[in-house]
Amino acid sequence: MAFFMVLLTAAIVVVVFVVCTAMATKRGSETNIRITLAAGAIAAVMVWVWYFNWSSSPERDREQVEKDCNNTTMAFVMSQNFVKQRLKAPSTAEFPYITDRGVRVDIMPNCSFAVSAHVDAQNAFGAAIRNQYTVKMSYNRASKMWSATDLNIQ
Known part of the structure; x- marks a missing residue:
């Protein structure tokens, strides 16, 4: 939104510049130029x-x-990062x-979520296995950080 505001301000400046430039060619238009500026x-x-006022x-x-506290997709994606930290072969x-x-x-x-899903990954012996996991995800709006509690991988 701030980018849009900068563009709108730039558009106002351009319009004022064009109008003032056009008025500058006429005699006695100093007052009109000041009014336009x-x-x-x-x-x-x-x-x-x-x-x-709108932003605050x-x-x-x-x-x-x-929006933040109903974002189930982000909770699911962030849970994957915490699960990977506990795997033997996270790259798999x-x-x-x-x-x-x-x-x-x-x-x-x-602003918490209960996530339940599965992950396919290799174990310590290199065999691909499917593990179910559950985790409670919490989003801290002040720090914009996610945390996981009660992570259980079966």
Whole structure:
């Protein structure tokens, strides 16, 4: 959104520049140029005031909390990283898609998720085996970090 705001401000500056350049060719247009510059500056300031009010509104904060704390796909993907840390051969790990049968991600209170899935990976002897796992994933919105508790690989 900030990128859009920069583009909008640049567009206002370009329009003001073009209008002022066109007016500069006429005699007695100094007042009109000043009015155009002032209007452009006011428009740019109003755009940025709106943006800062919008970005810090309680409604936007609620929307962001809902988005972060209902993101089951991210919880599933992040759980894979914690599972890999516990495997003997993490580079051989293959996980299902979130839409595959046997994958379940439940939303829990306080921006937490219960993830249940499987992983195919090699064991210490090089044999490919399928392990079921469950883990409780938690997202800390302040630090933007994920944590895993109660990781159980069977």
